[in-house]
Amino acid sequence: MADAIVQVHSVSKSYHRDSIEIPVLQNITLDVPEGEFLALMGPSGSGKTTLLNLIAGIDRPNSGSINVAGTNIVQLNESALARWRSRNVGFVFQFYNLMPVLTAFENVELPLLLTHLSKKERKEHVETALNVVGLADRIHHYPKQLSGGQEQRVAIARAVVTDPTIIVADEPTGDLDKKSADEILLLMERLNSEFKKTIVMVTHDPRAAERAHTTQHLEKGELIQ
Amino acid sequence: MKLPKLIAKNLMRHKLRTALTMLGLAVAILAFGLLRTVVTAWYAGVDASASNRLITRDAVSFIFPLPYSYRDQIAKIPDVSEVSFATWFQGTYVDNRPDHFFPRMAVDAETIFDLYPEFLLPLNQLEAFKKERNSCVIGAKIANEFNLKIGDILTIQGDIFPGNWQFVIRGIYTPKDKTVDATQMFFHWTYLDEKLKQDAPYRAGNVGWYVIRIDNPEKAPAVSEAVDRLFENSSAKTKTETEKAFQQSFVSLSSAIITSLEIVSYVIIGIILLVLANTIIMSARERIREYAVLKTLGFTSKHIFFLVAGESLFISIIGGGIGLAFTFPVVAGFGAAFPTFFPVFNIAGSTLALAITFSIVVGGVASIFPAIRSANIKIVDGLRQIG
Structure with missing residues (x-):
């Protein structure tokens, strides 16, 4: 088995609503090997999206450690964490979250603005990413000119354009019809198998989870073995 | 594409709103320039006074x-x-x-x-x-x-x-x-x-x-x-004073009007600052989710602050520039319409400097609150916002 690229150790997380503490994750320990395609499943409120956010470095645990690609991200300050995210994490959201004022090309180019790549190099990277997701002919289209499936493919291109260590996907097919969802899942399988990308995906959909190598279930903030 | 281009694209999101805000700024800067020029014209005699001239008049009143x-x-x-x-x-x-x-x-x-x-x-x-x-x-x-x-x-x-x-x-x-x-x-x-x-x-x-x-x-x-x-x-006792003081005594007769004009000119700037702040707050609030997404991609709080403040500055500088450009012909027309009432009616350097400064300051100040709020948004909270 490959080395764990994601190591979550004894992580707990709770939120505060006014003076009430709401526990979300309790003492979670999880290893994700490099090249893994992991599905996190569970009912609403089970803490799967929170766990995904913690792994991606967009939220912080109350206790425990999270080591991703050799970095204990819990110890990083905000700006260091932002830099780390730009190099190591690709995000895919349920509702695509593309910038409506930018074309497909410009949306995919966004993460590259934080690199030292030249304009020409950025162009090459963006075109490659859009080719991988099969949208080379839509580079100048705005999100409103694309279908839901196409928008999600642009979002995936944006997630992979920096060649991140891991890809995190939060319900990537949740807002799509069956045909589009299948296309997206096929694309993610291809990213995993062909491009060796480690993927952690949150999903409600058992058919989506079937595409993953491994499935972990969360319930009431705990992993169910 | 660079961030300034993203700012420009965001400005074009609500073209009418952006255009009206810029127009408001242009009118405010134009009104400010015109009012300041009127005030300056009032003081023209004082400013043009020679330091080596004294005026002697009747001690009781100029009319004697x-x-x-x-x-x-x-x-x-x-x-x-x-x-x-x-x-x-x-x-x-x-x-x-x-x-x-x-x-x-x-x-x-x-x-x-x-x-x-x-x-x-x-x-x-x-x-x-x-x-x-x-x-x-x-x-x-x-x-x-x-x-x-x-x-x-x-x-x-x-x-x-x-x-x-x-x-x-x-x-x-x-x-x-x-x-x-x-x-x-x-x-x-x-x-x-x-x-x-x-x-x-x-x-x-x-x-x-x-x-x-x-x-x-x-x-x-x-x-x-x-x-x-x-x-x-x-x-007939006399009162002798410098020409500047003599001219100043005439201006002081109208000091209430001049002071009112000065106050109005600054009030106009204050009003447009609030209008711009309102526009930027609305725009920033609409885009909280987008700013959260940008942060997930690795953009820092500084980048987000720059995006919001840049948009505000862009509007204020362009609007102010348009207003300033129109101030010249309007002042010229005003001066031509009242050539004897305002014998010296020119845009003073200080008026230009103030107008330019206010154009920049208004943009900066109007964006402070929404820029800080947007920059400090927690990603998970921002992603929950309905866009």
């Missing part, structure tokens, strides 16, 4: 005359290099319409242009003026406005000094620079005095005020004191 006999006594005071005098004539040209008003003064033809070198009069015209007792010299603006030329007869209906007064124009002076008033008319005091001797002898032999030139401006307090001490026990 001083004896002509004071002239020689003042001239003997140490450090006084030359003395001239003038009398406010007023009168009516054509009719009582405000645009037919311009200052008319009876002056000492021999000395007045020595005391006021900023009025440029060709030597041959000065000599012709000095020689002909019923002649006058007018400013170039008056000549242009009323299509008057040398040799024309200028008829003034007297009010303070009743009668039908006719003057031959023998000179047209031009201002040394744009801060100098070119709307005045000067004629011989002796012409006025002779008529008074015939029609109202009790009014003859008086002048309105004395203009004293001193060699050293630093001696102004001492000379002023010496002049006033000289006439301390006479029937």
